Amino acid sequence: MAGDLGAHVRMDEQNTPFVDEPLITDLEGYEKLEVPDIKDPKTRSHVLVEGTGIFVEALGKEVVTAAFLEGPLLALTQTRGAEYVFKDMYDNDSSRKAVHAALETITDYDKEMVKAFAEKKPAGLVWDYLWGSYSCLGDTEYMEFEGQHKYAGCLNELVQKEGMANCIHNCADLPHLDTQIKAWKPAIYSMAYYPLIPGSPSAKEVIQKGYADVSLVGGNIDPQGFVRWKPEKMVDVTKKLINEVITELKARDLGGRYCIASGCEVPPALSTKLENIQACVDTTKQFGTFA
Amino acid sequence: MDKERILKGLEQAVVTGRKEASIRYANRALKTEMPALEAIDSGLIKGMMVVGDRYSARKMFLPQVLLAADAMYAALEILLPHIPREEASRRLNIIIGVVEGDVHDIGKNIVKTMLTAAGFNVVDLGKDCSDEDFVKGAKEHHADVVAMSTLMTPTMDSMKAAVDALVEDGCRKELRIIIGGAPTSQEFADEIGADMHAVNAQEAVGKLRSLTKRPT
Numbered sequence A: 001m002a003g004d005l006g007a008h009v010r011m012d013e014q015n016t017p018f019v020d021e022p023l024i025t026d027l028e029g030y031e032k033l034e035v036p037d038i039k040d041p042k043t044r045s046h047v048l049v050e051g052t053g054i055f056v057e058a059l060g061k062e063v064v065t066a067a068f069l070e071g072p073l074l075a076l077t078q079t080r081g082a083e084y085v086f087k088d089m090y091d092n093d094s095s096r097k098a099v100h101a102a103l104e105t106i107t108d109y110d111k112e113m114v115k116a117f118a119e120k121k122p123a124g125l126v127w128d129y130l131w132g133s134y135s136c137l138g139d140t141e142y143m144e145f146e147g148q149h150k151y152a153g154c155l156n157e158l159v160q161k162e163g164m165a166n167c168i169h170n171c172a173d174l175p176h177l178d179t180q181i182k183a184w185k186p187a188i189y190s191m192a193y194y195p196l197i198p199g200s201p202s203a204k205e206v207i208q209k210g211y212a213d214v215s216l217v218g219g220n221i222d223p224q225g226f227v228r229w230k231p232e233k234m235v236d237v238t239k240k241l242i243n244e245v246i247t248e249l250k251a252r253d254l255g256g257r258y259c260i261a262s263g264c265e266v267p268p269a270l271s272t273k274l275e276n277i278q279a280c281v282d283t284t285k286q287f288g289t290f291a
Numbered sequence B: 001m002d003k004e005r006i007l008k009g010l011e012q013a014v015v016t017g018r019k020e021a022s023i024r025y026a027n028r029a030l031k032t033e034m035p036a037l038e039a040i041d042s043g044l045i046k047g048m049m050v051v052g053d054r055y056s057a058r059k060m061f062l063p064q065v066l067l068a069a070d071a072m073y074a075a076l077e078i079l080l081p082h083i084p085r086e087e088a089s090r091r092l093n094i095i096i097g098v099v100e101g102d103v104h105d106i107g108k109n110i111v112k113t114m115l116t117a118a119g120f121n122v123v124d125l126g127k128d129c130s131d132e133d134f135v136k137g138a139k140e141h142h143a144d145v146v147a148m149s150t151l152m153t154p155t156m157d158s159m160k161a162a163v164d165a166l167v168e169d170g171c172r173k174e175l176r177i178i179i180g181g182a183p184t185s186q187e188f189a190d191e192i193g194a195d196m197h198a199v200n201a202q203e204a205v206g207k208l209r210s211l212t213k214r215p216t
């Protein structure tokens, strides 16, 4: 999205694309943002929408398909640089206003994207609401700059209104589960787990605290395992997670409300081993059902 | 204006993230001939330590921490040229950077800020730094310590490459290397030949404080 808003995106062959030249360099820049024409075939937005269409057409009957979209605050931090956005939030009244003006524009952009995706009829739409993380923002800050109704709130509703399941991806270490799960009640919530970070919620805790009562929670296998592990280790890790999850689900009498998956992505690198993906899927098929 | 008010003013300017106020109090400090070092230690740094503790306790978050850091840097710029030369040269020189392939730099910046607050001379090499950047940086800035950050597992290899490059160049012997970022650990530090690991900024300050300057 940042690219279509005008920022320069660097695309290395063996790396996830990232913004190397932010577009917004001063307060005026926030106000000047414009919703790009997502029908223009030159935009990445257009490619994403069309690509999703191709994907749904080819696989929609066999698997659950979903579109993927950045929430307004993530798109803005990519366009301006995260630290500048954070500082502008509270530096003074006009900088705070400018941040909100940009978020409103990007929310409109997101709305257009939601509607365009809906026409391609994927089963769901996944939001990347990355900054809902206590290592970055507290409840007050998150509510003002993403959580409130005019931003994420109405986008979540729009997804449902357009006939897609509303899903959220947040692979941060300390996710805002009360807002993103308990309050927003997404159909699916995917998350990561950081064993070394105090307070990072494990699958067990998430189920125990009732979040899986509300949403289908997915995740928790370390994404880099797909690159670094041997398939035997992937089998072990997957089995361990399955056991942990089944025990907790049974305790709450929840049935199969957990999706074994990568906590974030399967890394888009040549070094990702197909055998590891296979090992994870096969192990889940074999051990992941219970009565 | 009396000394206590200036020091309290500096501290509060940092805690509340108000750059204009910290600049004002820094200038006042100089005008009243307060030793710059005292203004830094008993004003600015005291404030930044409060901020660091509140951030660790999740009572303060990145927007406020980053504004506090700006307020501290702005006042430091005014005060640092006034600290006695022998004091300045007694401070450890640290270069810090995010390794090649990784653009996550918020954590590195927080570490840089807290190390600066703790009285180190810190030079920031930025993000996506190549091996040569670290070698060149270490020599150019007479580094006593090289600090490396990465948040991603694939780029942990770049960290090893950077340590190897420092060894190959020969400057490794005179340096201490500290690493950090979620996927790293003391075990990994040992594996790649770094000296230390810290989980966060506060711990990094604690570990580096016990070091002494290398003989010149």
Ligand code: B12
Binding pocket: A015, A016, A017, A018, A082, A083, A130, A133, A135, A136, A171, A172, A173, A174, A192, A223, A224, A263, A264, A265, B101, B102, B103, B104, B105, B106, B107, B108, B110, B111, B147, B148, B149, B150, B151, B152, B153, B154, B178, B179, B180, B181, B182, B183, B197, B198, B199, B200, B201, B202, B204
């Ligand atoms: C914010 C973020 C981003 C922002 C970064 C903005 C910026 N300017 O930094 C954006 C959106 C650009 C981004 C992009 C990507 N990201 Co990202 N991102 C994060 C996120 C959510 C938070 C990181 C953060 O800033 N935390 C706040 C700071 C203050 O904390 P911190 O960085 O941990 O730093 C503290 C400690 O680690 C330590 N520390 C850090 N460095 C050092 C150094 C020393 C010397 C010491 C002593 C200590 C130390 O002290 C710090 C302060 O206490 C993390 C997940 C998470 N951890 O929550 C993922 C994460 C790091 N990203 C990830 C990935 C995969 C990516 C992308 C490849 C795309 C993607 N799929 O999201 C691209 C990377 C492109 C590239 N080539 O680098 C993965 C990495 C997976 C892995 N293990 O390899 C993570 C872990 C998410 C996940 N679960 O998969 N990301």
Ligand SMILES: [Zn+2]
Binding pocket: A169, A170, A171, A263, A264, A265
């Ligand atoms: Zn993710």
